[in-house]
Amino acid sequence: MTSCSYPQSSSTSSFGGLGGGSVHFGPGVAFRAPSIHAGSGGRGVSLSSARFVYSSSSGGCGGGYGCILAASNGLLAGNEKLNMQNLNDRLACYLDKVRVLEAANRELEVKIRDWYHKQGPGPSRDYSHYYKTIQDLRDKILGATIDNSRIFETEQSLCMSLEADINGLHRVLDELTLARTDLEMQIEGLKEELAYLKKSHEEELSVLRGQAGGQVSVDMGSAPGTDLAKILSDIQSQYEVMAEQNRKDAEAWFISRTEELNREVAGHREQLQKSNTEVSDLRRTLQGLEIELQSQLNMKAVLEGTLAETEARFGAELAEIQARISGIEAQLGDMRANSEQQNQEYQRLLDVKSRLEQEIATYRSLLEDQENRYNNLSASKVL
Known part of the structure; x- marks a missing residue:
């Protein structure tokens, strides 16, 4: 400027030209x-x-x-x-x-208008669809969490039921194993008893044969009497009939007992095989449910990660927008301060202008007085 x-002059006389x-x-x-x-x-x-x-x-x-x-x-x-x-x-x-x-002042006004034109707030961005997307993701995550909890509880109860059934089947299997062992021991005992009976029968037959032979030899040397050979043959035939009957009875009892035991073993074997099949099916079902549970947990983790990433991204964008708003507000405050300063300067200049107008009016009055004096002097000289 x-x-x-x-x-400066200290004169108070009238002003000249x-x-x-x-x-x-x-x-x-x-x-x-x-x-x-x-x-x-x-x-x-x-x-x-x-x-x-x-x-x-x-x-x-x-x-x-x-x-x-x-x-x-x-x-x-x-x-x-x-x-x-x-x-x-x-x-x-x-x-x-x-x-x-x-x-x-005009230059500053132009700069202020340009700055407002360039730095002014742009059209506000609509984030409502992002909020809707976030809310949808949150609803999906909540629904997936509820479904996972329900599936987990169902699978947990099913798993506990399967474990209880498996434990019961294990107990049944143990009982069947013990029964089978007992039946096998009974079969062995019956076989030993049958062998013992056969051996006793053969020993009795040999003893009877020996006794019959001795009596025949004695009778041959003695006087003729009753027909001992016929008696011995009758006794032998009776013993053979009794032995055969005992053998048949024992064999029939053994066969019936063996068949009964075989039927029981077959029934237990079928039940055991059925139980093993059920256990295998339950294990496959349990594995499938565990795989599905793991996939649901992975999906939940992925959705939670997506939600966290989305929230972080929009949080960063909101922070950036807030920082820009703060910067624009600070610049607006500076511009307002500058405008206030310019307004004060303008008011001061208006005061200066008013004082100048007063001085100009005084200056004009002095000139008019000087002109009047000059006209009076000219008129006096002419006279």
Whole structure:
């Protein structure tokens, strides 16, 4: 901003005329102060306004009213000229300051409008469909969790029931094994008993045969008596019939007992095979349920990971948007502070302008008084 220095004067006498001057602000730019120009006959005084003159050289003294008065009559004192020149310089400097500040204010307003146009909040993004997607995922995860819990409870109860059935089948299998062992021991005992009976029967037959042979030999040497051979043959036939009957009875009992045991073993074997088949089916079912449970748990983990990733991503985006909003609010606060400062500067310039208008009014009244004095002096000289 251009700074101006003013020569001070302590004179309080009436003001004289003022010639046009110029104040330079930089290369090629000059501000011409307002000046008073008189006509050729000394009448028709006009007040020119301040204006910028762009040239490489400074403007000199124009055909000012003060210069005409000083050259013709020499009525104006030096202090009055200095006071008028001081007012002229101050007016030029104030007007220059007003124009520079107005230009700076316009430039700042343009920058503010551009900044608001560029940095202003864009169209708000609609995240409702993302929230809907997140809510759907949460509902799916909740439903999957409930289904998994229900499936887990069902499979756990089924597994416990299967384990109880398996334990019961193990007990039945143990009982069947013990019964089979007992039956096999009974079969072995019956076989031993049958062998013992056969051996006893053969021994009895051999003893009876020996006894019959001895009696025949004795009877042959003795006197003829009753027919012992016939008696022995009858006894032998009776023993053979009894032995055969005992053998048949024992064999029939053994066969019936063996068949009964075989039927029991076959029944237990079928039951055992059926139990083994049921255990195998239950194991396969348990493995399938465990595989399904593991797949459901994996799906739950994947959905939870997807939910966590989605929440993290949208949380980061929301944090970024919040940071941008905070930055824009900070910039808006700075712009408001700058606007307040510019407003205060503008108010100060308005005060300066009002004071300048008052000084211009005073300046105009002084010029009018000076013109009246000049007219009175001219009229007195004519008289």
